[in-house]
Amino acid sequence: xxxxxxxxxxxxxxxxxxxxxxxxxLKRSIGLFPLMMIGVGxxxxxxxxxxxSEAVPIAGPAVIWSFIIAGLVxxxxxxxxxxxxxxxxxxxxxxxxxxxxxxxxPAMGVAACLLLEYGVSTAAVAVGWSQYVNQLITNLxxxxxxxALLYAPEEGGIINLxxxxxxxxxxxxxxxxxxxxxxxxxVMVLIKIAVLLFFVAVGxxxxxxxHFANFAPFGFTGIMTGAGIIFFSFVGLDAxxxxxxxxxxxxxxxxxxxxxxxxxxTGVYVLVALTALGAQASGEFEGQSAGLSAILENIxxxxxxxxxxxxxxxxxxxxxxxxVLYGQTRILFAMSRDGMAPKIFQKVxxxxxxxxxxxxIVSVIVAILAGVLPINFLAEMTSIGTLxxxxxxxxxxxxxxxxxxxxERKFRVPLYPVIPILSIIGCLWIxxxxxxxxxxxxxxxxxxxxxxxxxTGRKNSVLGKQIETGMIVLTGPGKYRLASDAxxxxxxxxxxxxxxxxxxxxxxxxxxxxxxR
Numbered sequence: 001x002x003x004x005x006x007x008x009x010x011x012x013x014x015x016x017x018x019x020x021x022x023x024x025x026l027k028r029s030i031g032l033f034p035l036m037m038i039g040v041g042x043x044x045x046x047x048x049x050x051x052x053s054e055a056v057p058i059a060g061p062a063v064i065w066s067f068i069i070a071g072l073v074x075x076x077x078x079x080x081x082x083x084x085x086x087x088x089x090x091x092x093x094x095x096x097x098x099x100x101x102x103x104x105x106p107a108m109g110v111a112a113c114l115l116l117e118y119g120v121s122t123a124a125v126a127v128g129w130s131q132y133v134n135q136l137i138t139n140l141x142x143x144x145x146x147x148a149l150l151y152a153p154e155e156g157g158i159i160n161l162x163x164x165x166x167x168x169x170x171x172x173x174x175x176x177x178x179x180x181x182x183x184x185x186x187v188m189v190l191i192k193i194a195v196l197l198f199f200v201a202v203g204x205x206x207x208x209x210x211h212f213a214n215f216a217p218f219g220f221t222g223i224m225t226g227a228g229i230i231f232f233s234f235v236g237l238d239a240x241x242x243x244x245x246x247x248x249x250x251x252x253x254x255x256x257x258x259x260x261x262x263x264x265x266t267g268v269y270v271l272v273a274l275t276a277l278g279a280q281a282s283g284e285f286e287g288q289s290a291g292l293s294a295i296l297e298n299i300x301x302x303x304x305x306x307x308x309x310x311x312x313x314x315x316x317x318x319x320x321x322x323x324v325l326y327g328q329t330r331i332l333f334a335m336s337r338d339g340m341a342p343k344i345f346q347k348v349x350x351x352x353x354x355x356x357x358x359x360x361i362v363s364v365i366v367a368i369l370a371g372v373l374p375i376n377f378l379a380e381m382t383s384i385g386t387l388x389x390x391x392x393x394x395x396x397x398x399x400x401x402x403x404x405x406x407x408e409r410k411f412r413v414p415l416y417p418v419i420p421i422l423s424i425i426g427c428l429w430i431x432x433x434x435x436x437x438x439x440x441x442x443x444x445x446x447x448x449x450x451x452x453x454x455x456t457g458r459k460n461s462v463l464g465k466q467i468e469t470g471m472i473v474l475t476g477p478g479k480y481r482l483a484s485d486a487x488x489x490x491x492x493x494x495x496x497x498x499x500x501x502x503x504x505x506x507x508x509x510x511x512x513x514x515x516x517r
Contacts, residue, residue, distance in 0.1 A: 048268070
């Protein structure tokens with residue numbers, strides 16, 4: 001029986017059962033500690049090594065509150081992520097969560113957010129990396145890279161060459177294999193934490209309380225705008241959830257890695273930002289390149305501490321780019337597997353067990369963005385994508401709790417439903433303070449992705465084809481199962497098989513909810 005348009009748009013992908021195996025060709029090779037390092041590696045570096053020069057001029061010393069507010073909102077969302085990761089442990093992060101809770105059309109909306117979030121943030125981080133490369137070259141060899149090869153056209157240059165080179169190096173590492181990439185990331189994360197602790201140890205010697213005199217020059221509005229800019233730096237936490245198909249024991253390890261990474265990241269952010277503000281007047285942050293290096297050089301009166309920080313930043317920001325680029329490829333992998341993106345994105349190389357063509361395509365596009373766009377625009381565009389994805393995850397937790405209360409969950413959000421509701425409010429609060437141009441560009445981009453879905457994704461939907469052929473059946477309002485699983489449950493009296501091909505994705509097609517179990 002043909003399904004209606006509404007049923008197609010809101011058909012829900014079955015939640016994986018019995019250990020959460022997704023049938024992916026990707027290899028489960030990532031343990032708990034490396035998984036947590038993906039979260040830390042994808043987060044620390046973007047926010048602290050160069051975003052201070054963007055956020056402090058807007059929030060002043062009160063940028064500390066911007067970090068805390070961004071961290072709290074991210075924390076609320078991470079708890080929601082943790083619950084979904086423990087119950088829907090597959091690749092694709094919030095895209096997969098939305099597909100298993102809200103339906104196909106909302107999932108494509110989330111996919112638009114994630115593609116923007118990951119693609120743009122990778123470019124933003126790469127642009128920031130080039131500042132520290134230039135600083136390191138200057139300190140070590142006494143010359144600067146040409147302006148034309150260091151800045152985007154809007155900033156008077158031709159192309160940001162170091163950023164393009166960084167994307168290329170990360171691409172090569174990801175193609176070699178996930179285990180190589182994860183090991184390299186773990187080493188780089190440990191180096192970056194050591195470097196930041198070095199910054200705190202030296203920077204604290206230049207502490208001056210007078211730097212906090214004009215604490216919030218632009219009031220609460222400045223603080224919230226600063227939080228909006230900073231929020232993009234928490235994208236690395238989402239990256240943990242993109243590794244669902246490659247994580248060992250995902251129902252247990254994903255929630256632990258998410259929460260552990262958040263604690264480490266927020267603590268380091270606040271500690272380093274506080275030290276930087278105590279060591280340098282807030283008016284000096286604006287337009288400052290490689291800011292942490294410059295602060296130490298001013299305190300000590302020599303270049304060597306700045307060189308140490310610059311070297312650490314070059315290594316550590318490399319790991320951020322690596323993780324975020326990895327996340328981007330895995331989201332497209334999940335979309336392609338569902339028929340929502342071209343098939344080339346799900347092709348896995350049999351030797352390296354990685355999606356090689358996917359990685360190359362994504363890297364080329366991101367390299368172009370990094371080479372020609374300025375960093376402030378990139379950062380804010382990433383924030384709105386991250387906020388929208390976090391918001392949907394918070395909604396998805398409540399939907400899945402209601403629709404599948406007996407689903408296996410290794411972790412449950414505490415104080416439910418207060419935490420998901422606060423997370424939603426926090427995300428909306430920060431979004432409203434973003435610049436109108438950011439929201440407009442975001443809306444246009446989302447509309448383009450939904451147009452793509454209308455003309456291509458909907459017709460190629462693997463879920464739609466499985467429903468049409470009876471491989472997947474409706475077992476209750478908004479609840480789909482593989483036909484074999486549904487039959488097994490029906491035989492044991494745990495659920496009624498009440499629907500068939502495409503009926504009632506919106507919950508209109510069956511009465512199974514009341515008769516389940």
